[in-house]
Amino acid sequence: MFTFSLKKLCNLILLFSVISFSLQCEKGQTFDSQEVQVEKYDSIERINKDSLIQDSVKRNTVVYHDFCFPKKKRDSAMAVFNKEYSQEDQHVILALNRLDLKNKWRADTLSIPDRIDSTLMVYTPFPQNLEILKGVHKIVLFSYKIQAFSVYQNGKLIRWGPTSMGSKAAQTKRGLMFTNWKKKLSISSVSSEWKLPYNFNVQNTLGIGWHQYDLPGYPASHSCLRLLMNDAKFLYGWADQWILNIGGTTVKANGTPVIVFGDYKWGAKKPWKNLSINPKSNNISVKDMNAAIEPNLPKILEEQEKRKAIEASENQH
Structure with missing residues (x-):
């Protein structure tokens, strides 16, 4: 017999929401009249995160991934973004997308680097x-x-x-x-x-x-x-x-x-929205x-x- 705590139930709902909007992004869904091209990226698990970072450091390059905010699930996506990244990390990510913390709600897709550099110099x-x-x-x-x-x-x-x-x-x-x-x-x-x-x-x-x-x-x-x-x-x-x-x-x-x-x-499409490509x-x-x-x-x-x-x-x- 299985019993679920409220916390576990909330986590399952959150995970289902992430999978749902990730699938929408992968299909190339159009948001705000712009075609969004997105690589697969698990915003919670960050699959192979360590190997990605080590690889990028060796090549002295940064790999970017797109994080989508579909209109119908914007709040759920923002909740995941806020949970996944600290304010300091968000500051860096938003800066790369020409946004500040006050205006992050405007995002439809964010280009996210595989490593965070608070000086921005690596980017x-x-x-x-x-x-x-x-x-x-x-x-x-x-x-x-x-x-x-x-x-x-x-x-x-x-x-x-x-x-x-x-x-x-x-x-x-x-x-x-x-x-x-x-x-x-x-x-x-x-x-x-x-x-x-x-x-x-x-x-x-x-x-x-x-x-x-x-x-x-x-x-x-x-x-x-x-x-x-x-x-x-x-x-x-x-x-x-x-x-x-x-x-x-x-x-x-x-x-x-x-x-x-x-x-x-x-x-035209903003140049910083092409970083994942x-x-x-x-x-x-x-x-x-x-x-x-x-x-x-x-x-x-x-x-x-x-x-x-x-x-x-x-x-x-």
């Missing part, structure tokens, strides 16, 4: 080194195509992360800009209800800056560069402000160079990075030397 879509930037002390680059930013010091990648740039109707200006003023908490000029932590302005006349704000998984801002809180804090302390004259009316030297480049394919689907090549940097390099180096001379002069006094 970088940007080149680790760029010879063209060897003489540039600091620079930040934002890719519209993959909605991500990269930070380089003397050609070495030191950080990257997700962003949400300008929407189709309010696209972020492309090209070279320089950081200027910053404020720990700014109020948006569009709406006084929008609080912008760790705001760093990069285009004064257009009011473009980077700051912490919602990452909904697509370009949604009013031309600013939205970031996760940790990234906004880092860039707030790392980048340089402009140097003004004593009266504060003219600019003596610009701050850190910032380049916004590339184009987002509006209406091709782990390199997000990658930006050295050639593409160089193409964005090279036309701006003379101006970047010129401004860098100007700032260096002004800082040296001010230190003497």
Whole structure:
């Protein structure tokens, strides 16, 4: 004679729900008008998890799997996701999908890596080194195509992360800009209800800056560069402000160079949703990075030397 505790019964119901929505995903069910292609993945058992991780470490690659949130079983799927992954792990997974914890409910499919790296560096879509930037002390680059930013010091990648740039109707200006003023908490000029932590302005006349704000998984801002809180804090302390004259009316030297480049394919499948099919689907090549940097390099180096001379002069006094 068998007896079941309430806990065992709940676990059986949960397992049945997972199997049900996993089967739906494997059949290529359409969610939100997008065809989802998914590899088999047991979200509870994580079959062969250890061997997958060891194999990926040996190859220095990351394997991704898709986790689906079918419309009819979204709550059940989210319950499994919340149970399976800690908030710290969720933070990493959501960042790879250009989402934050607040907006995880928007997910229909998440690309999940076989190992968690809280720095995100193991997943970088940007080149680790760029010879063209060897003489540039600091620079930040934002890719519209993959909605991500990269930070380089003397050609070495030191950080990257997700962003949400300008929407189709309010696209972020492309090209070279320089950081200027910053404020720990700014109020948006569009709406006084929008609080912008760790705001760093990069285009004064257009009011473009980077700051912490919602990452909904697509370009949604009013031309600013939205970031996760940790990234906004880092860039707030790392980048340089402009140097003004004593009266504060003219600019003596610009701050850190910032380049916004590339184009987002509006209406197409988001590139980070192809990671389970091709782990390199997000990658930006050295050639593409160089193409964005090279036309701006003379101006970047010129401004860098100007700032260096002004800082040296001010230190003497």
